[in-house]
Amino acid sequence: MNHPDPAESQPSVTSFAGLDLPPAVQRKLAELDVREPFPIQAATIPDALAGRDILGRARTGSGKTLAFGLPLLARTAGRRAESKYPLALILVPTRELAQQVSEALTPYAAALGLRMAAVVGGMSIGRQIAALRDGAEVVVATPGRLHDLVERKACRLDRVRITVLDEADQMCDMGFLPQVTEALEQVRPDGQRMLFSATLDGDVDGLVRDHLQDPASHSVDPSAGAVTTMDHHVLVVHGPDLYAVTTEIAARDGRVLLFRDTKHGVDQLTRHLRASGVQAAALHSGKSQPQRTRTLAQFKDGQITALVATNVAARGLHIDDLDLVVNVDPPADAKDYLHRAGRTARGGGSGSVVTLVLSGQRRELSRVTSEAGVEPTVTKVRSGEAALTRITGARRPSGTPLDGGPYSRPKNTNAPFRGIGSSKDTSGGRPSRKTSEARKLAEARRAAQVRRGR
Template sequence: MPSSSSTTSARSPRRPRRRRPQGGKPQQQPKKRSLFDEVGVTAVDPAPFADLGLPARLVRALADNGMSEAFPIQAATIPDALTGRDVLGRGQTGSGKTLAFGLPLLAMQQGNARPMHPRGLVLVPTRELATQVTDSLKPLAKALGLYVREVVGGTSFNRQVDTLRRGVDVLVATPGRLADHVRQGTCVLSEVERTALDEADQMADMGFLPQVRELLDLVPADGQRLLFSATLDGDVDKLVDRYMTEPVVHSLAPPAASVDSMEHHQFLVSATDKQAVLARIGAREGRTIMFVRTKHHADRMAKKLRAAGVPAGALHGGKAQNARTRILEEFRSGETSTLVATNVAARGIHVDDVSLVVHVEPPADPKDYLHRAGRTARAGATGTVVTLVTDDQREAFRTMAAQAGVKAKTTTVRPEDAELARVTGAREPSGVSLAAPKQRDTPRSRGANPRNAKRPERTANEPSRRRRPTERGHDDGRRSDNGNRRGQAPSGRSARRGNRGGARQA
């Protein structure tokens, strides 16, 4: 752990909570600087958890789980959060944000939550991040006699209802599924005392802020807010204006700092060599994440890699939650060495020791480049980011890289080139085809037989059974985590469908 880190700490001027306008055209406001830009930079050293004001039982639980010293973002934010102040924090993936908001939520909970009335709430953009946050807080909550549970799409709605009815002290949720529970009356937010928003900028990018605002409007206005984000621009800044009061601002070094801990490469490849190059990269030692644009491309790429002998799995929003969880666990354990993922899935991938990120095609948005690259070089480590670029993509990559603040070394490579092996560790794959995962991969398939499988013959007296149609999965970039269009709140029809509608959440 580094001895110090650049951190910003400041109290912003008082800004009262804003109510939703009743009508009329909003007045044009002059463009203002982000709160993160209004404060200076100071050095904040890591500190022992015992010095931050946390309960002794919680400090012991942290020690039992191998944690005794707080990361800089934790050391900076936890004392202010424990006083009940609203806290606004900026930190990159791997900086320790989960415990920065999670420990104060646990420390100030009284327990004995009423059925369906959580006292603490954490909103996150993806199922995978919800699971990560829940898994991080559960053992610590147990030491305090508290219950931390998650509600996300793609899992049984009715089982979540049973969990909520037993009482939950801290609820971790994706916005779409929580909105479904609220509309069906199976979760009531009127007693939430503290709310944390993690990866707020990613929720904005994914179109979830209308649902987030809908939920925050149901939480008591005098409750505490803890908001963590890598950036504070556009819609996130408006969220701060509307729902936070006198937030204390803490910021790690700006996003460009994390880019410097990575080695960036632009590999010029021909279309005919591209798949062979990817197979050799996938055969390297260590964890590799390859990013593609669509879920169908992810499935095809993983299939081709397995055919070449590379243990690969595809992760995208079209897969059932149990399949996504399994694939991530196999990647964490090393059973699968290469993960092929889409942008939406990238938001929830938090796996340590990923040493190489590969953009199979250059991303169009510099934010996507930085989010994807952030899967490596976590918690102070270094990493390599490679982008495969064909001749017709060179100018687009140059423009995007400049916007992202990235200086990539350009090299023309062939599958057998030594430079490819030097940078990525690429080597010849085994060529022995690997079996595809047996579990079902799409949340909408009904039954075990694929669509074209041979049906068993019916006897003369057996009644005919109509097969339910299988719906096609939605593209990752066009649907929110409850199956609605990005930026739309859940429809009344969706809310009435119960667990059937909820099963379509991402």
Template sequence: MSTFADPSTFPSVFDAPATFADLGLPAPLVRELDREGITTPFEIQAATVPDALAGRDVLGRGQTGSGKTLAFGLPLLTRLSQGERARSRHPRALILVPTRELAMQVADALRPLGRAVGVFLTTAVGGVPYDRQIDSLRRGVEIMVATPGRLKDLIERGSCSLDDIAITVLDEADQMADMGFLPEVTELLDKTPKVGQRMLFSATLDGDVDALVKRFMTDPVTHSTAPPVATVTTMDHHLLLIPPHDKLAVTAAIAARDGRTIMFARTQMGVDRLVGQLAAVGVRAGALHGGKTQRARTRTLAEFREGRVNVLVATDVAARGIHVDGVSLVVHIDPPKDSKDYLHRAGRTARAGESGAVATLVLPKQRKSTLAMLQRAGVDPAQTRVRPGDAALAELTGAREPSGVPVVDEPTPPPAKRVPPRPHGHRPPRAPHHGAPRRRGDHEGFRGKDRSGRG
């Protein structure tokens, strides 16, 4: 017997819903969405939610920032919350994503909605202690948001099983293919029941994901709300032609602008070097790349999202994983290697109907190849020659002269040394007499087998 509500009770895609209630979502979900200021479905949500609620396999393509997370998250939460509840402590739904940042943001978006309908989720990502994730699984969760590598590790440790998965979602599937995750994704999908529902969402649905679609999806319905070219009318594209010796000064002036800015560099070393160079001229920036610990990456994203830092410098690892509203400018410090990377980077701005601009810094020798790449991306940028201090640079990007006062981060104070509590009735040992053999543990002030004072 199915553990989900009868799909026939959900509306048809042709009903043209104007609100989330019209889509057939339960009242608690609609109320929570309204509380968060989300009242009208985006195009991808209105198109895909009815089919997903009906239990169909779904292929969804939409430009980044178009609302794909709720497009799969809302029907997933609805189906899990209605009908007979499974008694298993294993997860019943799996959301696979390519990066830790994206996993955290998907979980942050769905967690309050899940609480509204009594559905609980956890994450399984690298860079986080295993114990915390294993403990969540032991307590029982219904949704697992995971990166392929960490989920595979948990399964091999015997801490997680996919035997009860009824709904599987692949988010940013083409990026998983680009990052070489297809073998792991295939192995994980093979561990889920063949009768389960599967949804695949991505900015593009090209040949890279055909193998997954053909092997794991059954008669999927496809909803495409945007072609894989830059068609966002609220996004301006600029090619800034600069002399090599002016690149740093132009970059620093742009970074000193008002507003939230993301800058993309090609390498981790390039990111760290640029953050240091900006700090030297008075611009505080955060660095985000795969070489950072998860704690550092989470802290940097939080500072950027909360406005404590207005500039984020990142590698392409963050091109799909950063979903922060209010980014008004994306700057390609190093032109991306192909059109797909350009679109993914550019998609950090002009999200959800907001306006934004994309600027690419181009040296003379890069101009021809960059223009060819932009043509493949469907972008016809305005080309402008700029130098530091030019009025055109300020007009196009909001650039201004940095303060020149170096940014000095206050050192983080070391954590206070924790003194273990002394057991009741315990008295410290006397110092050994000269020449007497020292007892094990005496030099630590404890007589027991460990250093905690517990004996």
């Protein structure tokens, strides 16, 4: 490593009033009842206001947005951007995070008379071009869409004085390193750069080495798995019982975020949950941005209680008071585990992370959790058991389908549904239509053979 490892920050500032922020920002903070800074905010804001480059290591949900956003706005206040020439740039990995950052900073930007523009894929590029043409001091962007607009000469970066890379490790993991590097090479070389990341290895280390000058380094809550208010559980389930266990968890009284590895897996589980009477919705990169925005809004306000998502779609998501995350498909590595876990216990809250595994997956998951610095409680469970309810709040779903679809079926009162692909007979002894038709066809063939043998 060619940069200093961030030291654990012990900030002495206990209120925003003790920070040298503009009066308009202080008034807005008080109006919104935001009074005590999180550790990462108290640690980084003084150095950022002084114009220093910042290297911050902090988990998602630790308050990074205001940590970089308030100094960025304060140092940009009083300046006016010309058409197509923003003065400050915030790069984030996903559309959802761009939207969240924009929403979090807009009240303070408005108080300072600053214009913001969100530049993301999946939305009208024409409107984004118009916003940049009208002039925006601060641009929040995903790397791909920013690259497209720069290529079209709709956005020019050579007057950007402050650049922020939020969730830098995730941007690199998602393949955005070339676009990120390209942007950093186009902004003012004498400008301020702030980089925030959960990890500082590999490509992120290269970005720090090549683009930050003598950064002030701060580390707060570096590992999502180390949060003391987060409980970690591994539930060992029988294969055919996996969907039944998942469905009972999703039917709990309260919201839950469920992770699957693929878009197909997300859609399949969502259809099954809705057919079982659970208010579920899918979130993945195959959905349009308006769909994703609407789904997130419904999940935040409780209309949707079970959100089924892929890693890519859920990166950087901030959901207040979300107390349960379930890995229906176990995470591939420690970074994935910590990222998923970081969706709960945000802002000092409490939460639980539950991973469902089959017996054959236990050894690999043990390696992942060990590398993540997590010691989960391991419990064998089956659907309908008290242990499952105690750990997750699971309960029996209503069984009343919310809409039509291939998984809608009459409720079976003789045996629980054990999941797609189960070999368990849940028909209560009655042959299905397909079974009856196959039996009739076989009997007809045997009769024909008998006739030919006469």
